[in-house]
């Protein structure tokens with residue numbers, strides 16, 4: 454694809470679940486910001502700043518539009534990454550609201566450890582719920598009163614999804630809990646699952662959805678009164694006295710997003726996200742079909758080999774496996790020598806992959822819109838040799 458024409462013919466990048474390759478228009482937007490309107494956003498009145506403001510405001514709106522959420526109920530804040538977003542929320546929840554912390558067994562260390570830390574800090578129980586093989590959260594008999602629930606929408610080792618997302622959100626709210634969705638792996642290919650969700654917050658990493666490195670928090674406006682401000686500094690106050698301050702997020706509902714944005718933000722990256730969302734939304738049927746076919750082709754090839762053991766039953770652009778009798782890290786190194794870039798290990802999902810499933814270290818291929826048919830042929834050839 455021309456937007457990834459900088460990729461060498463023999464370079465096969467299969468690590469999109471970590472960070473996707475950036476299409477040319479996104480890199481160009483970043484370059485334009487640095488070369489033509491390098492300025493602080495939402496503070497300065499000179500023309501460069503006005504252009505940055507226009508694009509940053511556009512990015513906030515486009516995130517909500519992508520998720521079909523209304524700005525009357527939700528707002529978009531920027532941060533470093535998914536991990537930071539989840540930690541910012543959990544660490545600022547008013548302690549009296551949290552009677553227990555709930556997560557699931559297939560989480561990335563990002564929510565898995567953050568929920569552990571929160572439960573330890575507040576001295577409340579932490580519950581690790583099971584997921585069905587297809588990714589649904591098992592909530593039968595659970596009561597979420599006073600619970601803070603943090604679960605992913607898609608897993609980072611085989612893309613299994615929270616198919617009962619809407620039902621889970623409804624149940625948590627009905628019981629009187631708070632729910633934060635880790636959408637890190639959902640935004641590139643499954644953002645439609647999150648449309649009109651009523652979760653209290655959705656955290657994701659723009660770098661996994663063709664945008665520059667950036668974290669995004671989409672939160673309900675009514676989450677803000679449940680927080681106590683801990684991360685505080687420039688860019689988030691309307692007035693300051695010797696021993697007190699007026700928070701913009703509280704005094705001005707237009708600036709509610711500042712609640713999660715202490716200090717100067719990654720303006721260029723936010724501008725890049727603005728363009729990345731347009732790019733993602735304009736993928737054609739042919740682009741989608743190519744990704745589906747590449748996924749199916751590689752999945753079928755791997756499943757057809759006796760010694761290859763796949764994680765999960767469904768074909769997904771993110772797929773993990775091990776080869777009986779062969780060390781995955783050696784496989785990764787051998788692939789690397791042939792120009793195929795793939796991840797090996799447990800991909801920060803140690804608890805589930807190692808302690809629950811007892812898998813050996815795995816190999817992960819994660820495909821994206823940058824994946825070409827020739828890439829799959831090359832991987833099959835190299836894997837065949839291995």
Ligand SMILES: Cc1ncc(COP(=O)(O)O)c(C=O)c1O
Pocket residue numbers: 470471534535536537561563564605607608609635637638658
């Ligand atoms: C499901 C999931 N959650 C959270 C994260 C953490 O993302 P980040 O490292 O960008 O904070 C990842 C990263 O791979 C992930 O796959």
